[in-house]
Amino acid sequence: MTERVAQQVASGAQGLAPGDQEAAAELADALAEALASGVLDGAAPGIVEGIAELDLERGRRRGYPEAVFTEGKTPNQLRAIALAIRDNPEAGITLFTRADAERAAVVLEVLPEARYEPEARLVAWPAEPPPPTGRPVVVACAGTSDLPVAREAALTAEYLGRHVTLVADVGVAGLHRIVRHLPTLRGAGAIVVVAGMDGALPSVVAGLVSAPVVACPTSVGYGAAFGGIAPLLTMLNACAPGVGVVNIDNGYGAGHLAAQIAATH
Known part of the structure; x- marks a missing residue:
């Protein structure tokens, strides 16, 4: 069927002007390719x-x-x-x-x-991420218990083509820890901040850097953390501007957004 339909289109070009013949031939090639892929037969790939x-x-x-x-x-x-x-x-x-x-x-x-x-x-x-382009992405997590979500964010940004640095266990209970990483944070095109408990870290980071901060609450915490709702509300009410918030435990969404922000446009 593919060859027959394509030949019919091409044969109709015989009496046309040279420029129109070329256009008809290109159309025949495109039609043959579409038919071969199954798109026009209702059997689309995927x-x-x-x-x-x-x-x-x-x-x-x-x-x-x-x-x-x-x-x-x-x-x-x-x-x-x-x-x-x-x-x-x-x-x-x-x-x-x-x-x-x-x-x-x-x-x-x-x-x-x-x-x-x-x-x-x-x-x-495939297993190998693409060569990094754009500006770097930094993923910072408040506690070690937040690492699974932070690593999901970091790997997502890496496979979307960004150079990623992961900074772990830098929560607000010891502010000297995040301050020590300020040179790295200030070199980023976008920063993902992952935190459970009180969820205060994204606002702190946003007050220290010029890059947009993608805040990702986690379900880490005791009873009144309500499975991540408490840090989510804290992040939504961040005092420092430039903070965007994704859903609870959504490391993929956080890494994806950061990769887009840090892309070269």
């Missing part, structure tokens, strides 16, 4: 029948590829999605987020060369 539809155009449309949120997906669903990504190179860099050991093992069956970071619960395909 379709995982009954499960998912990969957004293969997202990288071209937005500048950054799609991610796969693994929570809530069955092993068979994850396996099918990973196969579709493997078989569609245009999917580009793909991050599988919230991947515990069981879900990561399913993805790695299909993509054995992928990189798995257990603490961040992140699988990256």
